[in-house]
Amino acid sequence: MKASAEGHSQEATAERARAELHARKAQQQEHVAEQQKALAEAHLTDVRTLANSLLFGLEEQVRDLPGSTPARETLTRLGTQYLSKVSVEAAGDNHLQQQLGAAYLKMGDLQGQPGHSNIRDMDGARQSYARSVAILEPQVRANPGNPELRHLLTIATLRKAQLAESQEARDAGLTHARRMAEEQAARQPGNTQAQSDLAEALLAENDSECALCNRSREDVHRAIDIRQAILAKGPKTRSAQWELARAQTVLGIILVNDADPQALPWLESALTALNELAREEPANVQYKRDRAEALSAIAWSLPDSGRYEESRQRAREAVSIQEELASADPGNAAFRRDLSTYRAMLGQTLFMSGGASSEVMDSLAKAVAEATGLAVDQPRNPDLQRRMASFHLEFAGYLTYYTPERAAALAHLREAESIDRTLIRQHPGEKRYQRDLAALLPQLGDALADGKDASLALPAHQESVALWQRLSAESNAAFEDLRGLADARAALAGTYNSLGRKPEAITEDLAAVSLYERALGRNPKPIGTRRSLAETLSKLSLVYDSRSDFRAAVDASLKALPIVESDYTAHPGTEGATRALWRVLSALYNEDAHLGDFEGGLQAARRCVEIAEKYVAMAPEDHYHLILLRTSYNNLGVMYRFAARRQESLSAKLQAAAVFDRFPVGKLNALLQFEIAQAYLPEIFGLRVLEAQEDALPICRKAVSLLEPLVKGDPKNQLYRPSLVRAYRELALTARDLNDVPAYIENLEKMLKLSLETPTETAGFWRAQANAKLDIGLGQELAGQPVAAAQSKREAIEYFQRGRRLAQAPLSSAKQNLTALREIALADQGIAFVDERLGDLKAALEYRREAAAYAGQLSAADSGTAANRDLLADFDGAAARVQWLIDGSPNRVTPGLAQGWKLYSIECTNHNDAESGVAAANKAIEMESQLVGGSQAEARVRLASDLQQAGLAYLMMAHGSTGLNRQMALQKSLQSYSESRDQMAALKQASALPAAKVADLTAVAESIDNLKARLTALQAASRGER
Known part of the structure; x- marks a missing residue:
């Protein structure tokens, strides 16, 4: 028993020894593990410290240095690898999560921060900013009082929104970031970082790179105030000065885009600060980039105030700065992109300041070459x-x-x-x-x-x-x-x-209107969308107008009016809002005139003048503002003319002509001289209509004298040439009205020669040249040059045929090209008229019938457009008239035959053959009078129209006459117009006058007023001579 107990005791002792040994080993292993863990954590900390130094320290040191793109690309690659590893280990470590969120924000900045040096990896930047937000949001929820976390999340949200592909995502992100910034700034009004974040959020919604953002001057002014307060509070760091300059640049660019003269002071203030910063730190890339941006914006704003050379100088300086940056850092995609942009803007600035076309094109070509090379280098x-x-x-x-x-x-x-x-x-x-x-x-x-x-x-x-x-x-x-x-x-x-397919045009415009309204229902803020809605309604109004559906035209304009009125109230004096409202009102006065609502039309026209006067008052030296004012007075004159208020019309026209009298026009740049000359042209037409040819002639000559040197000095410029063509035509027609046949022919030939130097292969172009050549031929007849006249007529046929062939091509490939149908019909009519003047009635009949056939196709395709129905009636009548002549003038009368005689009268008067025009109009009246019979409204409308045409033909005859013959022709014109007015007035009283003829009643009343004034002047002159 004793031996057994001792054995058990020994075993127990051995077991305890073994247990103690195991415990000691376990403690040793635990100690080793702890040592290894500590070493691992120390190693991880070292790695994290090194990575943070790369991302936060070294990057800050190199980002604004020339040639730093390779270094930043390396940092990005290493940083991406580091962040991928740390992301796995950061779970559950709040401190590390905060560092990780900040690191992803910094990574996004390296890849694609808007407005700063970056490697242009925009997809990478979007991903980095999104990861930063995803990491920081739960951190802020868990620690809502941590100002550093809130700062990081605000900026990350802001950056993510700035690069969002969807406008809704962009708007939502910017709104969220701003809300966070507003809350933090309210909580910590004395915290510089919180105030700075708010300024950043305010600017982000209005940054020049944010193409669809809602620009708010008030927000940018508020951001500037914040930046100024930070700077005043101190310390006065370069960063704070730069942030203020950047805010001022953003405001300046917004104002430039709205053509606001206040843009220049803000931009110059920003440039002054940037120049000082660049002087203190000449190697800083960001300062150089921002100087180039400010210089380019200043260059864009200067031509409006006539500072053309300075404008070109500033634009070239912007390009030079960006060339230096791109050359020093050729791998920097942002620098090269900016260089291509500034070269393109230089081209536009050269154009706006009157530079030659070759200079403009050279700059634009270099811009596209730079952009192409950039894309090729990084496919x-x-x-x-x-x-x-x-x-x-x-x-x-x-x-x-x-x-x-x-x-x-x-x-x-x-x-x-x-x-x-x-x-x-x-x-x-x-x-x-x-x-x-x-x-x-x-x-x-x-x-x-x-x-x-x-x-x-x-x-x-x-x-x-x-x-x-x-x-x-x-x-x-x-x-x-x-x-x-x-x-x-x-x-x-x-x-x-x-294509002339007006019902389909209306359908599409209405669909567009509905879609704009639906989009604005989702987001009512975007100004551009509201303006596009108003513009589409205005275009829809014009389509209705072309179909003589004047009530629908007015309704469309009235629907656009509150949109543009609201825009104008919210953005008073800005170019976009001013011109949008002006355009709608201009359309409205014209449509009111068609409906006979002259008071409504005058109210709209006067409002246009009022708007333009205010616009000019904002920038009295801005010539484009003055052009709008000039056009407004001219349009008011037109409206007074529609209302048969001749004296007020003439007064408004002369006010328009006097707008530029205060400026030495010859000292303006080429583009502005062109704009001013172009503004003269509608005034000349209006004065001729008012029978004020003597007033029109010097304005004609002034327009030609401005345009001729421009075309000669820059022959490739396609803006100038068409206006000079039109000016020659106005000068020719004015000379014709003053019975100066040689000057009439001379200016028509100048017009034709200039047009044919750069022909346009369209049916409309060649029809215009054919008519010009025909006018020359008939003028040569008046001048007693029959051989030259016959040759001109044959050449006119060749031009008509050329245009006809061009119209045939689209017709063969697209049967629904109604414009091509119309062009062929008009060309056939022109050929037929010339054939008849050359004595070939059979050929004339063939072309008259072809014209009627094409007009029939046109009317069948779109019978709802009144102009198509009228064209068919005219061309059917024209064919009937030629057949009547071939048949030997049988004793039969039809409405179509009378219509044909009226059309022939129109053709003759259009080509300055007043004598034939009078005879044809009287023939139409004779036939229509036989058809009136009682109170048939349709026949009475046609008779009134024939009498109106006779009045015009007699007026043309008066222009080609002198002395007593002129007075007699004017009296017959007055008598014809008066009879036409009486017929239409009676029809209107009986509610039988078609809506499309209301404008004719207005025109007749206007002509009567003009003729009375003309006769009074002639009689006074006659008494003075006696």
């Missing part, structure tokens, strides 16, 4: 490829507007299309690339049509609509997709209208 960067497509699109616009290089413009649009389609194939789920293509296609379609065959534009427009429809098919479609579909349908409406 896998979708953001740069997208930017390249955008630049091709912009450059195509420059070429179209500034030059005759239509083929080159189309080539750039094709390049943009190719890039967009490639990006869609590479990224099939990315809506942004589909949106880019959908927005591009309408411009591509218009370029394909090139003003010649609108049917060529249809496929592109229809594909655009289809793309936007797919993008907006969901019930919660994004705002920009609804807006894009609205834009596309409005553009398609324009194409249908160009």
Whole structure:
């Protein structure tokens, strides 16, 4: 037993020893593990410290240094690797989570912070900012009183919103960031960081890079006040000074875009500060970039105040700065992108300040070359490829507007299309690339049509609509997709209208209006969308007007009016709001006149003058403001003329002519001289209508004297040439009215020669040249030059035929091209008229019948447009008249035959053959009088129209007469117009006057007023001579 107990005791002792040994080993292992853990944590801390130094320390030191892009690319690559590893280990560690959120924010800045040096990895930046927000949001919820966390989340939310692809996401993000910043600034009014974050949020909604943001001057002014307060509080750091300058630049650019003269002081203040910062730290890249931005904006604002040379100098300086930056850091995509932008802006500035076309084109060509090279160097960067497509699109616009290089413009649009389609194939789920293509296609379609065959534009427009429809098919479609579909349908409406397919144009415009309203129901803020809605309603009004549906036209304008009135009230004096309201009111006065509501029309026209006067008062030296005022007075004169208030009309016209008398026009730049000359042209027409040719003649000569040197000095500039063509025509017609036949022929020949130097291969162009040549021929008849006259008529036929062939091409490929049908019919009518004047009645009959057949097709395709029905009636009558002449003038009278004689009278008077015009009008009156019989309203309307035409023909005869013959012709004109007025007034009293004829009653009353004044002046002159 004892031995057994001792054995058990020994075993127990051994067991205890073993247990103690195991315990000691376990403690040793635990100690080793703790040591290893401590070493691992120390190692991780070292790595984290090193990574943070790279991201936060070294990056801050190099980001604004020249040539730092390779270093920042390396930092980005290393930082991405580091953040991927730390993200796994950071779970549950609040301190590390905060560091990680800040690191992702910094990474996003490296990749693509708006307005700062970055490596242009925008997709990477979006992902980094999104991760930063996702990490920081729960941290802020858990620690709502931590100001540093709130600061980081506010800025990360802001950056994420700035790069959002959807406007709704952008708006929501910016609103959320601003709300956080407002709350934190209210909690800590003395905290500089909180106030700075609020200023940053206020600016972000109005930054120049935010194309669709809602620009608010008040917000930017508030941001400037905050920056000034921070600077006053101190310390006066360079960073604080730079932030203030940046805010001032943002405000200046907003004002520049609104053509506000207050832009310049803000931009110059910002530039002064940036110049001082750059002097203190000359190697700082950010200061240089911002100086270039301010200089470019200043350059854009200076031409309006006549500072042309300074404008060009500032634009060139901006390019020079950016060239230096791009040269020092060729791998920096942002620098090269900015360089291409500033070169393009230099081209535009040269144009706006009257530079030669060659200079403009050279600058634009360099801009696109830089952008192309950038995309080629980084073919896998979708953001740069997208930017390249955008630049091709912009450059195509420059070429179209500034030059005759239509083929080159189309080539750039094709390049943009190719890039967009490639990006869609590479990224099939990315809506942004589909949106880019959908927005591009309408411009591509218009370029394909090139003003010649609108049917060529249809496929592109229809594909655009289809793309936007797919993008907006969901019930919660994004705002920009609804807006894009609205834009596309409005553009398609324009194409249908160009094709003469007006019912389809109306359908598309109405659909666009509904879509704009739906989009604004989702987000009522965007100014651009509200203005697009108003613009579409105005265009719809014009389509209704062209169909003589004047009531619908007025209703569309009235629907647009409160939109633009609200915009004008909210943004008084800004260019966009001012011109939008002015355009709607201008359309409204014209439509009121058609309805006979002269008081309403005068009210709208006077309001236009009032708006323009206020606009001029804001910037008295701005010539574009003065041009708007001049146009407003001219339009008021037109409205007084419609209301048969001749003296007031003449007074308004002369007020318009005097607007520029205070300026030495010859010292203005070329573009402004062109704009002013162009503004003279409608005044000349209005004065001729008022029988004030003596007043019109010096204005005509002034317009020609301005335009001739411009065309001679810059022959490739396609803006100047058409206006000089029109000026020659106005001078010719004024000379004709003053019975100066040699001057009439001379200026018509100048007009024709200038047009044929740069012919446009469209049916309308060649029809215009044919009519000009025919006018020359009939003028040569008056001048006693029969051989030359016959040759001119034959050449006129050749031009008509050329236009006819051009119209046939689109017709053969698109039977629904109603514009082509109309062009062929008009060309056939022109050929028929010339054939008859050459004595070939059989040929004339053949073409008259063909014209009637095409007019029949046109009317059948769109009988709702009154002009189509009228054209068919006119051309049927014209054919009946020639057949009547061939048949030997049988004793039969029909409404169509009378109509044919009236049309022939119109043709003769249009081509300055007043004698034949009088005879034809009297023949129409004779026949129509036989048909009136009792009180048949239709026949009485036709008779009134025939009498009106006789009044015009006698007036033309008076222009070509002198002495007693002139007075007699004027009296017969007055008698004819008076009889026409009496007929229409009686019909109106009986409610039998068609709405489309109300304007004719107005015109007749106006002509009577003018003739009475003319006769009174002649009689007074006659008494003075005696």
